[in-house]
Amino acid sequence: PVNEASDKALTRLAEQMARWELVPTGTEGYKKAEVTLGGIDTRTLSQQTMECKTQPGLYFIGEVVDVTGWLGGYNFQWAWASAHACAQALPAQQGLG
16 A cells, blocks of 8 residues: 555656656547647737737637647636636727726
8 A cells, every 4th residue: 555655666767757657549530539739829819808909809718719628627728717817808899998
């Protein structure tokens, strides 16, 4: 059991795990993909509002933007956060704020 291992043994195990490499040998293909790359270049968008710098009044959020996170909710968080940033900017853009 881990709780019976010495500090030295745990340190050695941690060092071995830190050096462990996993090399993908293939994929299950696009049909099984959970995250893909590509989309609107973030450099073309306002970081605060997600508004397109070259087309005022045009906004891009969520999965259409070229932002990719690890599995585990990071992509959901990006979608929600970018939508929130955009929603906060819309009243001002419409002259309501």
